[in-house]
Amino acid sequence: MSKQVTDINDVLEFPCRFPIKVMGESQPDFQLIMFEVVRVHAPDLAQTDITTRDSSSGKYVSLTITVTATSREHLDNIYRSLTSHVLVKWVL
Incomplete structure (x- = not known):
C-alpha cells in the first residue's frame, strides 16, 4: 500500500x-506590483524569476x-499576501 502525502x-x-x-486582469503595472x-x-527575488503569459483574449495575465x-x-x-491583494484573481 502506498503512503498518502498529506503535508x-x-x-x-x-x-x-x-x-x-x-x-489577474491585464494592466500595465500588474507584474511590477506582484x-x-x-x-x-x-x-x-529578481525580475528574471517571473515569466508572463497573456490569456488568448488579452483580458487576463498569468x-x-x-x-x-x-x-x-x-x-x-x-500566498496570504498574494491572495489578499485586490488585483489578484487566483493563486495556484
Missing part, C-alpha cells in the same frame, strides 16, 4: 525553488513567480 513538508525539502502562479508584493517575503522557499511558513506568508 507539503513530506514532498518538499527546504530550501527549494518553488513556482507560484498568479493570475513583484513588490512577493519581494517583501523574498528579498532575493505570472509564474519562482521563489526560493525556506519553509512552509514562508510559502504560506507569500
Whole structure:
C-alpha cells in the first residue's frame, strides 16, 4: 500500500525553488506590483524569476513567480499576501 502525502513538508525539502502562479486582469503595472508584493517575503527575488503569459483574449495575465522557499511558513506568508491583494484573481 502506498503512503498518502498529506503535508507539503513530506514532498518538499527546504530550501527549494518553488513556482507560484498568479493570475489577474491585464494592466500595465500588474507584474511590477506582484513583484513588490512577493519581494517583501523574498528579498532575493529578481525580475528574471517571473515569466508572463497573456490569456488568448488579452483580458487576463498569468505570472509564474519562482521563489526560493525556506519553509512552509514562508510559502504560506507569500500566498496570504498574494491572495489578499485586490488585483489578484487566483493563486495556484
